[in-house]
Amino acid sequence: MIIITASFAxxxxxxxxxxxxxxxxxxxxxxxxxxxSHHILVDCEDPERLFYHEQWQDEAAVAAHFAVPESGEFVKRLTALVGVRPAMQIYRAEPVSVADLG
Structure with a gap:
């Protein structure tokens, strides 16, 4: 799984x-x-900050998402409205059972 996060004021x-x-x-x-999953959230500790949390099946799905013209247009519009390009982090992740952390 791929997890993408981003936040911006x-x-x-x-x-x-x-x-x-x-x-x-x-x-x-x-x-x-x-x-x-793909969600925009309000930061409870700083209501002037929004936070993106996305989960994707794999790298191919993320690459396809980034290639969609509407995704590029979204980033351009958001950057213009916010004043900076939001910082984004991308992670490879695998599920971990709580029992395995023991």
Missing amino acids: VPPAGREEIIALCIEHSARSRAEPGCI
């Missing part, structure tokens, strides 16, 4: 537009093959 003036754009992007992304 939201300027108050464009907050509603940014949230609507992010919700639209997540809904579209969840319909793509290989998407396990």
Whole structure:
């Protein structure tokens, strides 16, 4: 599995537009093959910060997601509204049982 995270500060003036754009992007992304989950969240400790959490089946699904023209357009629009390109981290992950941590 691939996990992608990103976070960014939201300027108050464009907050509603940014949230609507992010919700639209997540809904579209969840319909793509290989998407396990795709969510935009509000940081409870800093309500002016939004956080993306995505889970993808594999690298091929992520590559296909990044190749979708709407994904590139989303990043351009979000960057213009936020003022900076959001920092993104990508991780390879495998499930771990709590019993195995013992």
